Amino acid sequence: MRGYVKKYCTGLLFRYFVSYLLIFLVPFVILVGALYHSTVLSQEKQLEASNVNNLRQTDTLISERFSELDKMAEQVKLNPKLTNYMLKHPYYNIESRTELGNIQSNSSFISEMFLYYNTDELFYSHNGTYTKEALVENRFRDKGLTLKALDNNLKLKLPTLTLSPSREGSRGMVQYYVPLFSGGIQNGSAFFLINKQELQKVLNNTTADYEGVAYLVDKENRVVVSSAESKEVFVENGEITPLLRGGSRINIEGMDYTVSSLKMGVEGFRLVTILETEQFMYPLKAAKKLFGIVSVIIFSVGLVMSYIMSLKQYQPIKKIDAAFQKIASKEEPLDDHGEWLSLENRVNNFVQEHQSMNKALDEKQSYVRGYFLTKLLEGKYKTTDILNDKMDELSVEMAGSNYFVMLLGTQDEIAEKDKVKQRTVLLEHFPMEIESARIDAVEMPDRDQLVLVVTDEKVITNHRQYVLSLQRVLNQELYTKTVLDIGECYSELIYLNRSYIEAISAYNAHRESRKEDLFFFKNIIYSAPKFFSIPNALKSKLKQGIAEGDEVVSMETVKTIFSNSELRSMTSNEKKYYYFDTIKAVIDSIDQLEKEDLLSSFQTIVEYDTPDALEKELLELVNQVCQEVNRAKEEKTNKLESDIIIYINDNYRSHDLSLENMALIFNFSISYLSRFVKEQTGVTFSRYVQELRLEEIKRRLVETDDTIKEIVVQTGYYDVSNYTRKFKSIVGVTPGQYRSEYKK
Template sequence: MKKKTLSIKNLRFEFKSKTFYRYVFSYLLVFLIPFLFVSFVWYQTSTSSINQQIDLSAKNQLLQARTTLRDNFSQFDLITTQMRYNSLLTEKMATHPYYSSQTTKEIQAYKINSSVIEDMYLHFNDAPDKLFSSKGYLDVSTFIERRYDNFLIDEQALRGALATTVPVIQSVQQLDKDNALGLMFYIVPLTTEEGVIYGSVVYTMKMSDIQRWLDQKTAKVFLLDAKNRLVAASTEEKMPAFMNHPAELKQVLSQETVRSGKDKYRVSVVRDEDFDLTYLALTNSNSALSDVKAVQQGLLGIVLILLASGIAIVFFIGKRQYKPIQELEKLMEQQIGNATSDEESYDIHNIGSQVANFLQENKELHQEIRRQTPHAREQVLRKLLMGRFKDSKEISVLMQAVDVNLYKAGYFVMLVDTRMVTTETSIQNQEFLMSFLDEISGVDYQAYGSEMLSTQAIALLVSFEKGGQPSLIAKEIVAKIVLENVVAPAVGIGGIVHELSMINHSYIEGLAALEYQTLSGSSHKILLYKDIKHSNKNDFGGYPVDEQLKLRQSLQQGDLEIATETINEMVEKGVHEQQTLAGLKLYSYYLLNSISTTGIEIIGKNFYQEAEKIADFSNIFELQKGLLKMSEQICQAVQDNPKNEESQLQKDIFTYLNTHYASRDFSLESVAEEFEVSVSYLSRFIKKESGVTFSKYIQNLRLEKIKSDLVETDTPIKDIIAAAGYYDVSNYTRKFKSIVGMTPGQYREKNR
């Protein structure tokens, strides 16, 4: 089949790829969702802010109108108070043939104190039918029929108001206009010093003056009395119908918005408790927002332009971002070949699947973390110490993922020997020791432990703050172990490193220090790797024992990098320190023996032949090349050997358990010896993987074997029990009954 080719010209405007469409669609979602959300929030916020400004402006103007009206009413009250002390303003003087003219002049004098007073009238209870004004006196009926004949005044209501004991406000409608307010009465009682009411003062005001106080450019303002009846209005044009219905008005006062016909009004209310009045402002939202809407329309146009520009940019970026996918497609085609006719070769899902499969081999840790979530930290620490991780960013992510928090000043590894536990303490104490060292901290350090399978030791990754000293930290940790566990273990400490990616150097040095204590019979319970060179150096022929042990441990751990580094250092040291040719020759054989011995332990006796091949070297540098080659073989063998990999170890251990559980010599210690792990580790490992203890797991295996043989064979019961690994048949018969609820014989009869 001819391979499909794409030219640059075809790619320039080709938009047929599903992957490209997905890219563009995803970018559009990323752009449009926040863009539309922000636009919506902006619109709602701006509208809400404008409405708040409208309400605030209306309320402020209502407060101003209330203050103006209250000041005028207060002035009327003051005038009324002054009148009661004026001897010329009494009923006797007002009706006197001579002094009545003086009364009229006094009223005129009070009237001019306020520009809003249209006229003022005195009424005395002793002359109930008369009203005295600045123009003389007149009867109440004349007042209604002649003086204000163009207004609809209820005489009975007026007479009732004249007898008031508190100030009263009344509005009067014009006769020639329906529901038109033309006049306002403010009636204030006249009292003596003893509080006895002897009359009242009627202040008349034109509605035009009141409207001037209430007028607003953007709102209609109304003045209501205690019963929600209309007293005054800023304008009588297009007055909402509900203004003449107190019951409806009561509901309107409790709302934020109200509709009247096609218009929608915002409601603002201010109350005057002193005069028992209510100020109501109705703001037409459409007219109030007309200027703002013009601005919003302009902004909306800008938003649409931004939207169009954003979509264009999305397409541009999508096309740019799609280019790496094209390169990845080409790379995957080279790896797996062309897609078949039934496949979409440019499908991002197929690419992702292939990349995932391709990278899966390098993601073993992530798979183990998902499978072994409770023990992820131990897995990460173990692999970090063994030098499996070299990327600092990856290490940082993994440390954070398993909740490992370390100080940044420096790091070192502390190896705690657990072999002493087998002889000096119980398995429970050994398990307690691992649990105790799982995480331990002090004032200036933080440490996390992991039990290493092949070394029978607990490795502590210790981080410390600036100024921390490994020896002092180790002594503090050992003191805590002794306090909790009585026995003081041997401890080997590696050198300090400042990058976690180099921590395996410290780990191998710690192993070397621990091994040195065993080889030398050192009485030191705590030994730093750097102190080995100062400890009994002559006992080992003057050769660098510290580096020889470090080399041995690096080979046993399969760390070629550290092994290579150590070999080069030892060769360089031999060249500089050995003064004679014979000494250098002996030193060279010392190096060859160190590596060949370790190689034979790991690979087998066949490795001796590799050592023989390079034994006939002419100089130490020729030997160096051979040693590096031998080290590479040893490290490769260690890495290929799965016995220390927990996933393989799990299979091997449970296969062994399922095969040998019936052996009478079968025990936790024998299994630990078989797999070269500590008893405590094996106990915890089996419980972690199976959910039950070692003894319970073996008991279940033997029980199922006995049940199966009871049903499927005619073998005597005592032979079946003995074949399952139990010595005391009668004792197990009682145990079988306690577990199953019947004897082995009854079980055989029931299930056959």
């Protein structure tokens, strides 16, 4: 029986039926109201008591809304994105204003929110920044707000609601000021503009059962807002003072009204209702019989017509619902509120799933491309066949005729702790399309570098001019002056890691002076050969290849050194010095890596018999060193990735846990950390933390006697009531019900 009632009495057909029935029964309701006026209308004291009760309920509702604003101000004070430093910062003020707008959008009770800090005397909102004069003279010129009144309000030590004087017949602006304290000292205020329409909705509930008007008035009896703006007959010059002086009963134009008043919890304000004393008519005994006949006829006609019209209205909705059930990914159960909400849920779920799928595909494609480029730069793909197979496997396209690498830096002088934030901001601009070129940004996990991979379908004839044109666009798009270290340009993608090694070599040669904003690998100075030593460019490329663990580039560089055409014209002593300079370059690289244990064959290398034997020994040594470097890099990367997950598991209860703070700790960009956590856990960072906290809350609900508020707050949440609703939506029961059920 209960299931039957739930199915049919909450169904869409039933709702249509009731709606049309109400429309047809208006004459019937009017007749009932006329005949039974005496039984509906209570005595005057009961009316007044009911009015006062309604006023108390309205006062409670309004006070709760202002308490929400107090909590909002407290959250703003604790939000690191909304400090005056962040709001004024040239890079982060957009993010801070967006955060301010997100907080404001959580409350329909306010039309606008401003933050004011004493240190800079500026007002911040999601729409922009204002001085006091601009706010008063431009923003609220016609709202009656004066500079003196604004200064006085900003000095208030307690949350205060105030009304600015009205102008040109319009009512003043309702403002709510909440002082912000830090260390016992007031450092600013949160300034809210109250939405009068929301206040009016609350006041409408006060007079919902009666004919009349409800007013919210200040301590000077000025009307802040009324439930019915058309009832201006009760208001004189924006005040209702004459009515309040007349006592609880007044007569206006021959009509009797009852006046009720209640002081509110909000200091200096009160609620006033003015209701018609005679609101219902007394029944006419002579019309009782007629009323019965008319009532039956109207009810019967209304019942039949309502069913017919509701059935016609319901049929197309039912067809739409059936269609969505066929294409929905899962069957939606009948909602407690009926078919209409179930249909709405199906439509919303369908749209959300479609959006989520597109977003997931975009994120996956971005992650896969970043992963592929990282491995390509590290030289993991040894042959063209392996590279092509990997591109087919990952569905990555790198169509182009020219490929090269640039290391991106800026000339901005910023603190070390802000470099991660800067790198995160820069990453948001990529990938970037510049004419026929595509630029991908790759953040190398073991380096504090932002690597730009340039792919162009056109043949690059003048590398320097080409990079200069790219730099001009980058400076415009990134809003900063860039510094680029550039490797050589190659026509085959397999050689991109060589360009990366060359870019690092250019960076190492360039970083001491940093006088130029462009530095090419070719710019490395070739000093005049002294005793026929190997060229600086080859030496730098050899050392950097070994440092990166790229055995292909390193071994190719060794072979290039030994195939030098100048060797044929050298004397035996000059060749000996040339070979010993090569040995020294390799040994210096090993020494910088602190891998001296790999020099066990040093004696054999130094006492070589022939150049071919020396080349073979050096190639074997270089290969061995690169393998050791790669092993060490892999261990370091694995440890760092393990440390990230361990850090989350150890700190998920902290209120300060966020991707932003972790980015500063581990020196990674926020986007990289977000992708990494999702790769390791299978879910997003916020979802992973939420699951950890949920399991901890469930455990403590069962195993401890701590209050629900203590458990929720100590597990990382501030808003207990909001999390209670979230807990129920996830688990199906409230925390209290969960404790009662499982603690048994």
